Amino acid sequence: MNVIQATLTGVLIGGLYALMAAGLSVTWGVLRIINLAHFGLILIGAYLTFQIATSWHLDPVLTLVITVPAMFIAGAAIQWLFDRLRLTEFNSLLVSFGLLIIIIQVTSNIWSADFRRMSAGTNPYATQSVAIGRLVFPVTTLLAFGLAALVVLAAHLVLRRTFAGRAMRAIAQDRAVAGAFGVDHRRLSVLLGGVVGATAALAGMVFSLSNALTPDTAYEWFGTVFAVVILGGIGEVVGTFAAGILVGVLSGVVSAVWSPAAAPFVLFSAIILALLLRPQGLFAVGGVR
Amino acid sequence: MIRRGGIGLLVAFLVLVAVGAFSDQLGLSSFYLILLGSICFWIAQATSWNILSGYSGYFSFGQAAYVGVGAYTTAVLSGRHGVNFFLTVPLAALLCGLLALGVGAVAFRLGSLRGEIFALLTLAVPFILAAFARINRSVDGGQGTTVPIPEVPDAFGALPQFQYLLALLIAAIAVAAAYAIQHSRTGSALAAIRDAEDVAEVMGVATFRYKMLAMLISGVLGGAAGSVYALQIGFVTVESVFGLTIPLFVIVMGVLGGRTHWLGPVIGAVLIVTLQDRLSSYGLDAWNSIILGGILALLVAVSPDGLYARLRARPLAALGALVVVSGGLAVLNAWGEVLDWLVVGMLVASLLAIVLGSRWATAWLRRGRPAAVPDEAATATADDVTVPGDAAGDAVPAGSAESTVPAGAPGSGAPGxxxxxxxxxxxxxxxxxxxxxxxxxxxxxxxxxxxxxxxxxxxxxxxxxxxxxxxxxxxxxxxxxxxxxxxxxxxxxxxxxxxxxxxxxxxxxxxxxxxxxxxxxxxxxDSMTIRDNVAMAVMFGPESLPLNRARPIAEQHLATVALDHLADAYPADLNLHQRQLLEMARAVASxxxxxxxxxxxxxxxxxxxxxxxxxxxxxxxxxxxxxxxxxxxxxxxxxxxxxxxxxxxxxxxxxxxxxxxxxxxxxxxxxxxxxxx
The missing domain is CATH 3.40.50.300 (P-loop containing nucleotide triphosphate hydrolases)
Structure with a gap:
C-alpha cells in the first residue's frame, strides 16, 4: 500500500518536474541555449504568486493573470539578449548562470533569505486533498500534474501542427537552412522565449502552493530538473513529461522504501545509465528535433 | 630550462613569505593577513579549477565538491575524532583526488559526453554530497563542526600568520603545478583536447589519460586548499562549503583572468577577492553576487579570452592607469584608504585593458593606417602555394581567394x-x-x-x-x-x-x-601556431619527443608542403587550401x-x-x-x-x-x- 501511494504521488509530483523541465528542454533543443536563468524565472513566478496572493488576497491560481504575462515578457527579454550576444551553446550556460545568480540575489534582497509560505487563509489548496479508497492525493499535486499534461499536450500540438511549430523544428535541425527558406529566427526565438517564460510562471505558481520559498530553492531544482531534461531527450516535450513521471516515481519510491538520502544517488545513477545506454534520451521519440 | 615566469613565481613566493614572517615589523594588521590568506585560498581554488577546466576546456561546475570534501575531512577528523590537523590535509587531498578520479572515470567514458553534459554532471556532484552530509547527521552532528586550532610551532608566530603562510604554501604549490603543466607535454595535450579532442586522439594523444590526470591534479589541489579553508573559516557547515557561490567564484575568476594561462586565475582571484572585500566593508554585501553575476555574463559576451591576454597586449597602459589612479587617489587622500585606492586602480586598469583590446577600439586606433595589414596578408597567401624548387612555370599564384589562373600560364584549363x-x-x-x-x-x-x-x-x-x-x-x-x-x-x-x-x-x-x-x-x-600544430603530431607520434625537439622536425614537414614561411601564423590566418596542406603536414609528421x-x-x-x-x-x-x-x-x-x-x-x-x-x-x-x- 505504501509503495502504491508513493508511486502514485511520485507520478503526480513528476508533473511538476516536467513543468519545470519542459521550457528548459525546448530552449536547449530548438535554440541551442542552456538557460539556467529559467530556474530564476520559476523562482520569481513563485514569489510573485506568494506576494500577490498575500497582499491582495487573490486566489493563488488567479495570480496567473498577472504572472503569466509578466514572465512572458521577462522570458522574451532574456531570449532577445541571448540572441543579441550570439552565444554558443556553452557560453549560454555561463551567461545564464550569471543571470541566475543575479536573480537569486535580487529575490533574496527583496523577500529576504527566510522561508516564505502563503498562509492557510490565502491558499485554500494546500490543505485539500482527494481520497480514493485509502489513497490520498493532495490537490496541489493534482493541479501540478494537470497543468503539466496540458502544457505538454499544447506544446506537442503546436510543434506538430502549426506553422510556427514546424518553423521551430526547422530551426532546431538547421538554423542556417531554415533561415534561407525564410524562417525568421529572431522573432520566433523571442516568441519561444516568452512562451517558455510563461511556463515558468505556471511552474512557480504550482510550486508555491505546496512549498515554502527561499531563494536557494532554485539551486535545489537543478539536479532533478536536469535529470528530467537529459532523460527525456533534449528538446523532446513528450519525452520530458515521461521522464518527469519516471523521476518522480523513482525518487518517491526510493524515499519511501529505502531512505530520502538515497534518492539523489539513485537519480544520478539513472542519468549516467541513461547517458551510457541511450545518449539521445530515454524517451526520444520525435519532438522538436 | 629556466624560464622568466618560473623565476618570477619564485621571487613572488619568497616576497610573500617575507611579508607574512615580518608582518609585525611591517606594521601589517591581522586584517591584511586574513585578506591575503583569503586571496591565497581563492588562487589555489581557481588554479585547481583552471588546470582541468581552463586547460582542457571541460568546464566543471563542481568545484564545491573539492572544497566541501576537503573542509569536511579536516573539520570532522580533527574536530570530532581528534586527528592531528597536519595529517588531515594530505588525507583531504587524497580523498578529493579519488573523488575526481571516480567522477572522471564515469564522465569521460560516456560516448556522448559534450562540454555541456560534463558541466551539468559536475554540477550534480556537490549537490549529492551536500544532501548526503545534510541527511546523515552522523557526519557532522547536524549543526556543523568547529575546527580546533592546531598546535602551531613557535617559528610560525601567531595564528593569523600561520594561516596565511599555510594558505600561501598551498597557493604556491597550485600555481607552480599549473605553471609546470602548461610548459609540459601534458599542457600541450590538454590544449589540443580543448581545441579539437577527437583530432588529438586520432593523432596519437592519449586523451582519456590526460583528462584523468588533469582531474586528479585538480582534485588533489582543490582538496588540500579546502582542508586549509576549514581552518581559515573555523566553523564548517554544509552551506558554507558546498554552496554554489564556490563554482561561481572560480568560474568568474578563471573567465576574468584568462583560462589558457597559469597566471589567469591568479589575476582573477586577486581582483575578485579584493573587490569583494571592499564591497563588504562598505556594507554592500547584498550586491556582491549581483556584481559577480554581472561580471560573468558581461565578460563571456565581451572578452571571453580574459584579462591576461589583454594585459599582455597593453602592459604599459594598464600599469600606467593603475599608478595614476591609485597614486592620484593617494595624493588627494580625500576618500578611503590604501586598499580602496588599489582596488579602484586595478579596476580602472582592467577596464582600460579590456576596452583597448576590444574590436571597436582596435578599429578606431587603426583608422589612420588603412589596409596595411590586409596587403601583407594578400602577399603572403599569394606566394606560399608556389612550391620552391619546383619546375619553372609552376609558379602560379594560387593562394589568394580571387586567384584566377593567368591566361596562357601552364596549369590553366582543366584541373591538373x-x-x-x-x-x-x-x-x-x-x-x-x-x-x-x-x-x-x-x-x-x-x-x-x-x-x-x-x-x-x-x-x-x-x-x-x-x-x-x-x-x-x-x-x-x-x-x-x-x-x-x-x-x-x-x-x-x-x-x-x-x-x-x-x-x-x-x-x-x-x-x-x-x-x-x-x-x-x-x-x-586553433590556439596553436602552425608550427606547433605540426609539432603536436611529432610530440605524440610513435616516439615521443619534447616540444623543443619536435619543433625543428615540424618545420621540415612544413617545408614539404611549402608552408614553412607561415610557421608562426595561426590557423585562422590560413585559407582553405593552406589549411588542407597543414592537415597533410600534420598527418605526415606523426x-x-x-x-x-x-x-x-x-x-x-x-x-x-x-x-x-x-x-x-x-x-x-x-x-x-x-x-x-x-x-x-x-x-x-x-x-x-x-x-x-x-x-x-x-x-x-x-x-x-x-x-x-x-x-x-x-x-x-x-x-x-x-x-x-
Missing amino acids: DAEIEAGETGASRGADQLGAVLVECRQVARYFGGVHALEDVTLDIRAGELVGLVGPNGSGKTTLINLLSGAFRPTRGVIRLDGRDITRLAPHKIAHVGMARTYQIPRPF NPKVLLLDEALAGLNPAEVDNAVRVVRRIHESGITIVIVEHLLRVLNQLATRLVVLDRGTCLADGEPQTVLNDPAVIRAYLGRQAHV
Missing part, C-alpha cells in the same frame, strides 16, 4: 593538366615498388542503427600503394576512413595494420602503430606507415588542385602508403596506383585505375548510364 601528364611515370613507379600487405580489412561491416554504411568490405592495401577510394555520396568512403583510423569501431570484421589487429584499439594507439588521417573540413588546433586523405582536394580551385596533387605525390614518394578519397576522377586516374570503388557500402570494383573506370558496373553506379570517362 600539366602536372598529371607528368604523373603517369610516378604512378607506374609506385606500382613497381609494391611491398607486403600493410592494411587488411576482413569482412568489415558498420551499421548505424538500421543503416548499413559498410557491408562485408574485404580489402588489402600493400606498402607503397596510392589507393584512390571512390564512390557516390553515401557509399561508405568516409565511414571506412573512420573505421581505419579508429574513430568508429566496426560492427563486425577485423582490421589489421602491419600484421597487428587494430580492430578494437583506441585511436591514439592505432596512430602509434602507424595510421594518420586528414579531415575533409580541416580541423587545426610518421605514419599509412596516410588516409579524406577529400583533401575538395573545394580547391584548379591551380590549388595542381599544388595539392604535387604534395600528395611527394609524400607518396617519401615512402608513405596513401589512401585518398576523392571525387576528381581525372586526378585519381593519373595519381592512384589502384582504385577501389564503393557503392552502397560494398566493394564494387578494385584494380588498375583504367580498368576500373571502364568497368560498366562502376560507370552505372557512379557516373550514371550516360557518362563517359
Whole structure:
C-alpha cells in the first residue's frame, strides 16, 4: 500500500518536474541555449504568486493573470539578449548562470533569505486533498500534474501542427537552412522565449502552493530538473513529461522504501545509465528535433 | 630550462613569505593577513579549477565538491575524532583526488559526453554530497563542526600568520603545478583536447589519460586548499562549503583572468577577492553576487579570452592607469584608504585593458593606417602555394581567394593538366615498388542503427600503394576512413595494420602503430601556431619527443608542403587550401606507415588542385602508403596506383585505375548510364 501511494504521488509530483523541465528542454533543443536563468524565472513566478496572493488576497491560481504575462515578457527579454550576444551553446550556460545568480540575489534582497509560505487563509489548496479508497492525493499535486499534461499536450500540438511549430523544428535541425527558406529566427526565438517564460510562471505558481520559498530553492531544482531534461531527450516535450513521471516515481519510491538520502544517488545513477545506454534520451521519440 | 615566469613565481613566493614572517615589523594588521590568506585560498581554488577546466576546456561546475570534501575531512577528523590537523590535509587531498578520479572515470567514458553534459554532471556532484552530509547527521552532528586550532610551532608566530603562510604554501604549490603543466607535454595535450579532442586522439594523444590526470591534479589541489579553508573559516557547515557561490567564484575568476594561462586565475582571484572585500566593508554585501553575476555574463559576451591576454597586449597602459589612479587617489587622500585606492586602480586598469583590446577600439586606433595589414596578408597567401624548387612555370599564384589562373600560364584549363601528364611515370613507379600487405580489412561491416554504411568490405592495401577510394555520396568512403583510423569501431570484421589487429584499439594507439588521417573540413588546433600544430603530431607520434625537439622536425614537414614561411601564423590566418596542406603536414609528421586523405582536394580551385596533387605525390614518394578519397576522377586516374570503388557500402570494383573506370558496373553506379570517362 505504501509503495502504491508513493508511486502514485511520485507520478503526480513528476508533473511538476516536467513543468519545470519542459521550457528548459525546448530552449536547449530548438535554440541551442542552456538557460539556467529559467530556474530564476520559476523562482520569481513563485514569489510573485506568494506576494500577490498575500497582499491582495487573490486566489493563488488567479495570480496567473498577472504572472503569466509578466514572465512572458521577462522570458522574451532574456531570449532577445541571448540572441543579441550570439552565444554558443556553452557560453549560454555561463551567461545564464550569471543571470541566475543575479536573480537569486535580487529575490533574496527583496523577500529576504527566510522561508516564505502563503498562509492557510490565502491558499485554500494546500490543505485539500482527494481520497480514493485509502489513497490520498493532495490537490496541489493534482493541479501540478494537470497543468503539466496540458502544457505538454499544447506544446506537442503546436510543434506538430502549426506553422510556427514546424518553423521551430526547422530551426532546431538547421538554423542556417531554415533561415534561407525564410524562417525568421529572431522573432520566433523571442516568441519561444516568452512562451517558455510563461511556463515558468505556471511552474512557480504550482510550486508555491505546496512549498515554502527561499531563494536557494532554485539551486535545489537543478539536479532533478536536469535529470528530467537529459532523460527525456533534449528538446523532446513528450519525452520530458515521461521522464518527469519516471523521476518522480523513482525518487518517491526510493524515499519511501529505502531512505530520502538515497534518492539523489539513485537519480544520478539513472542519468549516467541513461547517458551510457541511450545518449539521445530515454524517451526520444520525435519532438522538436 | 629556466624560464622568466618560473623565476618570477619564485621571487613572488619568497616576497610573500617575507611579508607574512615580518608582518609585525611591517606594521601589517591581522586584517591584511586574513585578506591575503583569503586571496591565497581563492588562487589555489581557481588554479585547481583552471588546470582541468581552463586547460582542457571541460568546464566543471563542481568545484564545491573539492572544497566541501576537503573542509569536511579536516573539520570532522580533527574536530570530532581528534586527528592531528597536519595529517588531515594530505588525507583531504587524497580523498578529493579519488573523488575526481571516480567522477572522471564515469564522465569521460560516456560516448556522448559534450562540454555541456560534463558541466551539468559536475554540477550534480556537490549537490549529492551536500544532501548526503545534510541527511546523515552522523557526519557532522547536524549543526556543523568547529575546527580546533592546531598546535602551531613557535617559528610560525601567531595564528593569523600561520594561516596565511599555510594558505600561501598551498597557493604556491597550485600555481607552480599549473605553471609546470602548461610548459609540459601534458599542457600541450590538454590544449589540443580543448581545441579539437577527437583530432588529438586520432593523432596519437592519449586523451582519456590526460583528462584523468588533469582531474586528479585538480582534485588533489582543490582538496588540500579546502582542508586549509576549514581552518581559515573555523566553523564548517554544509552551506558554507558546498554552496554554489564556490563554482561561481572560480568560474568568474578563471573567465576574468584568462583560462589558457597559469597566471589567469591568479589575476582573477586577486581582483575578485579584493573587490569583494571592499564591497563588504562598505556594507554592500547584498550586491556582491549581483556584481559577480554581472561580471560573468558581461565578460563571456565581451572578452571571453580574459584579462591576461589583454594585459599582455597593453602592459604599459594598464600599469600606467593603475599608478595614476591609485597614486592620484593617494595624493588627494580625500576618500578611503590604501586598499580602496588599489582596488579602484586595478579596476580602472582592467577596464582600460579590456576596452583597448576590444574590436571597436582596435578599429578606431587603426583608422589612420588603412589596409596595411590586409596587403601583407594578400602577399603572403599569394606566394606560399608556389612550391620552391619546383619546375619553372609552376609558379602560379594560387593562394589568394580571387586567384584566377593567368591566361596562357601552364596549369590553366582543366584541373591538373600539366602536372598529371607528368604523373603517369610516378604512378607506374609506385606500382613497381609494391611491398607486403600493410592494411587488411576482413569482412568489415558498420551499421548505424538500421543503416548499413559498410557491408562485408574485404580489402588489402600493400606498402607503397596510392589507393584512390571512390564512390557516390553515401557509399561508405568516409565511414571506412573512420573505421581505419579508429574513430568508429566496426560492427563486425577485423582490421589489421602491419600484421597487428587494430580492430578494437583506441585511436591514439592505432596512430602509434602507424595510421594518420586528414579531415575533409580541416580541423587545426586553433590556439596553436602552425608550427606547433605540426609539432603536436611529432610530440605524440610513435616516439615521443619534447616540444623543443619536435619543433625543428615540424618545420621540415612544413617545408614539404611549402608552408614553412607561415610557421608562426595561426590557423585562422590560413585559407582553405593552406589549411588542407597543414592537415597533410600534420598527418605526415606523426610518421605514419599509412596516410588516409579524406577529400583533401575538395573545394580547391584548379591551380590549388595542381599544388595539392604535387604534395600528395611527394609524400607518396617519401615512402608513405596513401589512401585518398576523392571525387576528381581525372586526378585519381593519373595519381592512384589502384582504385577501389564503393557503392552502397560494398566493394564494387578494385584494380588498375583504367580498368576500373571502364568497368560498366562502376560507370552505372557512379557516373550514371550516360557518362563517359
